[in-house]
Amino acid sequence: MPKRTATISRKTAETAIELRLDLDGSGTVTASTGVGFFDHMLTLLGRHALFDFSVTAEGDTDVDAHHTVEDVGICLGLALAQALGDKRGIVRYGHMLLPMDEALAQVALDLSGRAHLEWHAAIPGEKCGEFDTCLGREFMRALCQNGGINLHVDLLRAGDPHHALEAVFKGVGRALRMATAADPREKGVPSSKGVL
Helix, strand or coil, rough: CCCCCCCCCCCCECCCEEEECCCCCCCCCCEECCCCCHHHHHHHHHHHCEEEEEEEEEEECCCHHHHHHHHHCCCCCCCCHHHCCCCCEECCCCEEEEEEEEEEEEEECCCCCCCCEEEEECCHHHCCCCCEECHHHHHHHHHHHHCEEEEEEEECCCCCCCCCCCHHHHHHHHHHHHHHHHCCCCCCCCCCCCCC
């Protein structure tokens, strides 16, 4: 399988982001977005996906973290799509039922090229430290729209908001690890249409 890497640079009036991604890594992540809790979530996602990636972001965090979180999701989605190319030889589908103490997240995804997010995750409370818990959904929405991912997230149980978001991000990481993996029996694009 050819090298599956991507580099994305994106600059707007609200954010400036540099992101490098290697799908066939060991889970080494360097995240510096100016939003500490979000850096933690990105690190968990990459570690459990076994992606190597680095991301630096400068954003209008003096307003709030919304633009930074959404735009990093855009960049990671674009990088994922670029690194996957025509998706020849991959598993395509991934899923995970992931416990994090009292929280339990169920994640299923399809790297179909058709962006869709089903988010059934009522995160307890509006804040996790200084992080707005609603931004977990915004990140996943941007990731799906720009990565061509059909993602279903169901938070089956939750108590602590940190544990709830951690279960979701780890679950998405594990599902991506499964879906992006090479399938030795798949010689073409994993679709009856012959294209994804």
